[in-house]
Amino acid sequence: MKKIEAFIRHEAFDPIRRDLLDVGVPSMSVAEVKGSGRQEGVVEHYRGAELVIHLRPKLKIECVVDDSEVEKVVDIILNNAKSGEVGDGKIFIIPVEETIRIRTGERGSDVLEPHLSQEQE
Numbered sequence: 001m002k003k004i005e006a007f008i009r010h011e012a013f014d015p016i017r018r019d020l021l022d023v024g025v026p027s028m029s030v031a032e033v034k035g036s037g038r039q040e041g042v043v044e045h046y047r048g049a050e051l052v053i054h055l056r057p058k059l060k061i062e063c064v065v066d067d068s069e070v071e072k073v074v075d076i077i078l079n080n081a082k083s084g085e086v087g088d089g090k091i092f093i094i095p096v097e098e099t100i101r102i103r104t105g106e107r108g109s110d111v112l113e114p115h116l117s118q119e120q121e
């Protein structure tokens, strides 16, 4: 199992979510974060004063999947998040030791399978 952690622009999220749903990957966490990449900062001007903005808002997507799904998820993120401009973001792939569904105590990568029925939370 791997955790795919992607820092993306906000506008890339909806198409990524749609494509992940289409390939059967509905489970994820999303958070608003602020971050910086390798650029030194963006210069803005406010009432005549120069201001360097070091942190920019990004979305972080975390998605834990079976090893066999990793390339599919990475491709979807790349296809939708790449504009070619600096600041498109990054993807990290992190090993996950164990997954446990709290409701049932089940463990392992079966826990990551999408549900077939229409159970509601």
Ligand SMILES: Nc1ncnc2c1ncn2[C@@H]1O[C@H](COP(=O)(O)OP(=O)(O)OP(=O)(O)O)[C@@H](O)[C@H]1O
Pocket (backbone or CB within 6 Å): 007, 008, 033, 034, 035, 036, 037, 038, 039, 056, 058, 085, 086, 087, 088, 089, 090
């Ligand atoms: N090494 C890192 N560790 C943690 N988060 C990172 C790292 N690199 C980038 N990020 C996150 O990704 C966001 C976007 O990074 P960004 O796309 O600017 O990376 P970059 O390496 O500067 O590439 P580019 O030259 O294309 O801008 C950052 O604002 C930050 O939230």
Ligand SMILES: [Mg+2]
Pocket (backbone or CB within 6 Å): 036, 037, 038, 039, 086, 087, 088
């Ligand atoms: Mg950058």
